[in-house]
Amino acid sequence: MNYRNNIFIAVNLMVLFLVGCDAATSDTGSTTLTLNLNAQVNGKPLSTDPGTTFDVNGTLISFESVRMYISEITLINSNGDPVSILGDGLTVPAKNEDDEDISHTVQDHIVLVKQDAGIDSYDLGTWPAGKYEKIHFKIGIAGTNNRIDPSQVPAGHPLAKQTDYNNHWNWNAGYLYLRIDGKVDTDGDAVPDDEWAVHLGTERFLRQVMVTHDLILEADQPGILDLSIDYGEFLRNVDLSDPDQRICHTMNNLPVANAVANQISSAFSISTDRKRTGGSTSADG
Amino acid sequence: MEMSAHNCRLVFVVLAVSGCAPPDSTSEEQLRPVVPGGFDSVPVPVHNPLTRNKVLLGQQLFFDPILSLDSTVSCATCHRPDAFFADGKAVSRGVGGRPGTRNTPSLLNIAYHQLFFWDGGSITLEHQVFGPLQNPAEMALDLASVLQRLESIPTYREAFEELFDEAPSLRGLTQALGAYQRTLLSGGARYDRYKAGDQTALSPAETRGYKLFKGKAGCLHCHHGFLLTSLRFENNGIAISKEDSGRARVTGLKEDYGKFKVPSLRNVAQTAPYMHNGGMATLSEVIDHYDQGGREVRGKSPLIQPLGLKEEEQADLEAFLHALTDTTVLAGIEGP
Known part of the structure; x- marks a missing residue:
């Protein structure tokens, strides 16, 4: 009897061992992941100091607000399996697609990037330890998460109505996925004197970013993802010397909205100056 | 002629104590408005139950001009109780007399609306608060300043702590204003008495006008139900300015160009001028517009098709529209 029990235990242990030996994603631990976002404008460090100007397509501009939403973060492990995590869960009033009142729980871990506030590091949540090869995320807020009532989101949550720079259209339901603006030099005196703004939103301009990158997360060892973002890349196909291209609140200027949205994926890359793990530096759209 | 929250008494709404346990964290008992006959119960969102003190805080905020840039404009400046919570102007006027682009709609029965503003660009009664607060042509105050001002006034600070268990916040502000506005109900017109069976409530001309309203004039297509509105968005044949594409601004859909929310006709005789831009001064002008079949836009x-109304039929229709006035709304209001 004891012999048969020992065999049974040994077989079970072997099964457990084999299951636990998934090299891609460990189920034996987890760790926090922090995104370090190295902000640049055509290779020059981003600054929102009004006196700091950047040459974008031959036009001098300065930046004032620099914000965007990152959502639906997914890591692809070495088996090619997607791994995602849930946020804290926020239940708020929302509208469904038929504009009926509903209660909706935001499960996604959403990040509001505020680089105009000098914040370069963002908490991406707690992830299973393991080896990952790709990172996917979206710039913007998708589906019902974009139809919640921001007035009822507790202060401090990324989706709460911000009190400095507007993050949600009052007159047009939905979040500003990408908000970059500032001043542009219109008279050639090297001093920005008129406003420019790209405030991008609505579902049609939601874009996914895919970054190929080896990322090893070890249990209880805080992980860091270093990415570079080049805000000049967003404006690559926008001519801010043209008054008709200076102001885009999305629906009022579809050509500029399209031009910026189509550059989103190429604006991201692996941060080469602070890279901590090996891997390619390509970003896929 | 600003009415203060303290001397303005709005007693046309009776708040009853419900037996239901309040779903929020406050210890206050939940209230429910007693609605006019023929009305549905007031939809109260789960996340913002009505409580007496919350409604009172909302009322105080509604009449308080500190929520505007130069402390001269309150919500009640454009939504005047003595003007049926509209303002009698073609377009609203904000701080410094800056003109807006649209006519101020009445807030009476706003609790039943699903989408807010003429274009439906705001999704809840709470959310719409941000619009006029920040609009440069209305109250023009940034949200950080709003909170700083509320924080600086001890009575507000204490009220927010008591009701929401936190310092003045956007969530508390919008909940209080939303709660107060859900109590603004109007349904005591002679038309309502007529619908309830009092055949003497309408004069012969008004009765003929009501028949036209339901029949030949076709008003009922868009103005039906106890609110006398479908709450849908329609293009009613008004010339649209390039600056205001209506519902299309929200949806981005070409087919929504020039559409605006169908307004309730309750108290319509008291809320001139008319249309989203305040472009029509009188009811007879409005009736004439529809009789002509609107403009070809x-x-x-x-x-919207030509109606072929005779002169006396237009007069009867206008007489009926006057019967939609709820004079009891004003009964409980004391002036400043």
């Missing part, structure tokens, strides 16, 4: 609703 892009996207005009097929419901």
Whole structure:
């Protein structure tokens, strides 16, 4: 009897061992992941100091607000399996697609990037330890998460109505996925004197970013993802010397909205100056 | 002529104590408005139950001009109780007398609306608060300043702590204003008495006008139900300015160009001028517009067709519209 029990235990242990030996994603631990976002404008460090100007397509501009939403973060492990995590869960009033009142729980871990506030590091949540090869995320807020009532989101949550720079259209339901603006030099005196703004939103301009990158997360060892973002890349196909291209609140200027949205994926890359793990530096759209 | 929250008494709404346990964290008992006959119960969102003190805080905020840039404009400046919570102007006027682009709609019965503003660009009664607060042509105050001002006034600070268990916040502010506005109900017109069975409530001309309203004039297509509105968005054949594309600004859909929310006709005789831009001064002008079948504009609703109303029929229709006035709304208001 004891012999048969020992065999049974040994077989079970072997099964457990084999299951636990998934090299891609460990189920034996987890760790926090922090995104370090190295902000640049055509290779020059981003600054929102009004006196700091950047040459974008031959036009001098300065930046004032620099914000965007990152959502639906997914890591692809070495088996090619997607791994995602849930946020804290926020239940708020929302509208469904038929504009009926509903209660909706935001499960996604959403990040509001505020680089105009000098914040370069963002908490991406707690992830299973393991080896990952790709990172996917979206710039913007998708589906019902974009139809919640921001007035009822507790202060401090990324989706709460911000009190400095507007993050949600009052007159047009939905979040500003990408908000970059500032001043542009219109008279050639090297001093920005008129406003420019790209405030991008609505579902049609939601874009996914895919970054190929080896990322090893070890249990209880805080992980860091270093990415570079080049805000000049967003404006690559926008001519801010043209008054008709200076102001885009999305629906009022579809050509500029399209031009910026189509550059989103190429604006991201692996941060080469602070890279901590090996891997390619390509970003896929 | 600003009415203060303290001397303005709005007693046309009776708040009853419900037996239901309040779903929020406050210890206050939940209230429910007693609605006019023929009305549905007031929809109260789960996340913002009505409580007496919350409604009172909302009322105080509604009449307080500190929520505007130069402390001269309150919500009640454009939504005047003595003007049926509209303002009698073609377009609203904000701080410094800056003109807005649209006519101020009445807030009476706003609790039943699903989408807010003429274009439906705001999704809840709470959310719409941000619009006028920040609009440069209305109250023009940034949200950080709003909170700083509320924080600086001890009575507000204490009220927010008591009701929401936190310092003045956007969530508390919008909940209080939303709660107060859900109590603004109006349904005591002679028309309502007529509908309830009192055949003497309408004069012969008004009765003929009501028949036209339901029949030949076709008003009922868009103005039906106890609110006398479908709450849908329609292009009623008004020339649209390039600056205001209506519902299309929200949806981005070409077919929504020039569409605006169908307004309730309750108290319509008291809320001139008319249309989203305040472009029509009198009811007879409005009736004439529809009688002509509106203007030939892009996207005009097929419901807007020439009516062929005789002069006396137009007069009867206008007489009926006057019967939609709820004089009891004013009964409980004391002036400043």
